[in-house]
Amino acid sequence: MTVKKAINEIKNARFCLIIDDEEEIESGLLVTSAHYFTPEKVKIMIDKGNVNLVLHPEKVSQLGIPVKNSLFNIKKEIASVSYLQKDKTSKDVNIANGILAISNEIDPFDFELSGNINIHICRQMGVLRKSSKFEAAVDLVKLANLSCAAVVKKISLKKLEVKHKAIKDYAKSNNYTIVKLRDLINYKLERESYITLIDQGVIKTQFGKFKMFAFKDKVNNKIHIALVKGEIKPEKDILVRVHSECLTGDVFHSLRCDCGNQLSLALNHVAENGSGIVLYMRQEGRGIGLLNKLKAYKLQDKGLDTVEANQKLGFQADLREYGVGAQILRYLGVKKISLLTNNPKKIIGLKGFGLTIHKRVALYTDSNSHNRKYLKTKKKKLGHML
Structure with a gap:
């Protein structure tokens, strides 16, 4: 070999x-x-x-x-x-x-x-x-x-x-x-794993019932969640959303971003499909964390866009990683994916870990006066397909 x-x-x-x-x-x-x-x-x-x-x-x-x-x-x-x-x-x-x-x-x-x-x-x-x-x-x-x-x-x-x-x-x-x-x-x-399944249960949502799996990252002890609907088989093409945590958008419905709307749309897609997985990855603020995200908000209020604000704080534009998410998907028996995303880098990131991306499924949401600049920046500087 x-x-x-x-x-x-x-x-x-x-x-x-x-x-x-x-x-x-x-x-x-x-x-x-x-x-x-x-x-x-x-x-x-x-x-x-x-x-x-x-x-x-x-x-x-x-x-x-x-x-x-x-x-x-x-x-x-x-x-x-x-x-x-x-x-x-x-x-x-x-x-x-x-x-x-x-x-x-x-x-x-x-x-x-x-x-x-x-x-x-x-x-x-x-x-x-x-x-x-x-x-x-x-x-x-x-x-x-x-x-x-x-x-x-x-x-x-x-x-x-x-x-x-x-x-x-x-x-x-x-x-x-x-x-x-x-x-x-x-x-x-084949020889190593940096995740471990902590527990599982059932969660009932407005989009229906999902199995909920909690995985622990052995390196940083973060807990990542997998919401699974239907039967997952290796030979099947599985509808998947790999969603990075956004407390402000997902929980408090911030109008600055489209994250919360994308999460709801992804859950609805999976529910209507009858099977699929939504991963909820603890990568707040494209990987910079909640406190730094708030600092970035203040810089955006002064005129910087979302990429410029992260860079001003000393970070790369996007620090998210997809290796842990890929390991969770493999643990759940996934090999082939229809990926719910507008981000081409996410496709490349997951492909690198032995997963076959069968197709991309777009997640388009309505813009508003508060997130229009943010969405334009994601398209122009981060290559998102919007």
Whole structure:
């Protein structure tokens, strides 16, 4: 199996190349373990004068590496550090020693900002939280039972001195094992789970009766809800809504957004269909949380749009993740989906976790004078199909 081969390559201090899927022919992420890093490898992995190191958040916490701010783990920004040595050495040796020190927690060592090692922080659950090559890099190193630190380099055929027709040709010429992101996700899904079913019951709503399942996220202890109607079979195409929590819209019927209306519409669609699932995911404010959402409201009152407000607070436009939702759907026996959404990124996000999206079902709601700018921003800046 390719994933097992890639793990073995990493374990034996070699390289592998991560790609998104079969169609990706022009780019990939070259990965090796930081545990066995050498000055010779610096020459291969250096990119614009720096080497990129991806760390597990627990590793960052253990080392106390300086980061830009407390939101660093969420934002996945880059901090640069230098490994400080008493003796003057070549740049390659200095970088290699710095990475070895970070990876193997060698004492004593010090860090300062603006160095030659760019540090990225991956999600705790890796590819099961976010379908990303950076997450995949650390997952491979962890699966190889090495220190949770991976050295990575983005490979683009357009930028290579020696031209290749496809990324597979580049990998073959360098004897690199290729591993597809989806294969790694499936490999981990067969062996790991970050959710657990806490309890279940029945809830009667204005849209009819639903089975209610409560799942606990083992990483952050958040409780996510699945409302299920009818019979769920793996061979069936299941109508699904993955809804992110919006206290202001869902509970207090805020006119600033369309969230509450979308939730009601989704429940009605599932009820009329006779079967389906509505997931209620605890990702308030597109992932920034309730208090930060209120701060964003104040900025919007001063003229910023919903994306600008989040960015002003130091967040990305959308921090939602779909790995946990995908695990819940798989737990419930779902494989094929008709997805109730206007958000194309949600389709891409769920596809990455081995779910087949059969079709998209639009959720159009009426606008009002309070949310018209918000909806226009979602369409223009976030790509929503409205």
